[in-house]
Amino acid sequence: KAGVTQTPRYLIKTRGQQVTLSCSPISGHRSVSWYQQTPGQGLQFLFEYFSETQRNKGNFPGRFSGRQFSNSRSEMNVSTLELGDSALYLCASSPTSGGMYNEQFFGPGTRLTVL
């Protein structure tokens, strides 16, 4: 079974631009979560989608948004990019949302650099 895939793997943008990142979960998985990883803040939860609905949200500004499609694929959008948005953005999928022993499977991430 193919793992979580994320595109693109690398991206360079300039301040003020917007960016859209894509995540394809493992086949059959309906929950997709997004995380931001930076050297200073570590791994931080952005939001989770399940059955096209946002179920959980982290403490990030409204410039960060996401959506999920009927095939469970998810996109994350960051508008008005700032230098501090430079990070590794990770997507994780799991079969369901919540529940015990609910392992999350992470993709390789998208490395975003904002100049």
Added chain:
Amino acid sequence: LAKTTQPISMDSYEGQEVNITCSHNNIATNDYITWYQQFPSQGPRFIIQGYKTKVTNEVASLFIPADRKSSTLSLPRVSLSDTAVYYCLLNTGFQKLVFGTGTRLLVSP
């Protein structure tokens, strides 16, 4: 959310057993203890999860005392490829995983 505390770094040699202890004094009744491994420029990978006593799988063991205020991840006979960052998390069953700073394990020949 309850917080976890673990050593910033550990060093070991190939073939040794490595034990990484995590403190979680304010663990809630519904919290499961979960460990993830992360290699540079990759996403974290689930290692093991438990609620109490001992859990073992093909890669690690997890020891949890009765009071559940700490847990120990045990990696038997580590190899160079086990060099990674190891995260201890408390998971209430929701998807919002809260990662701490992790333990950077360096395995030397």
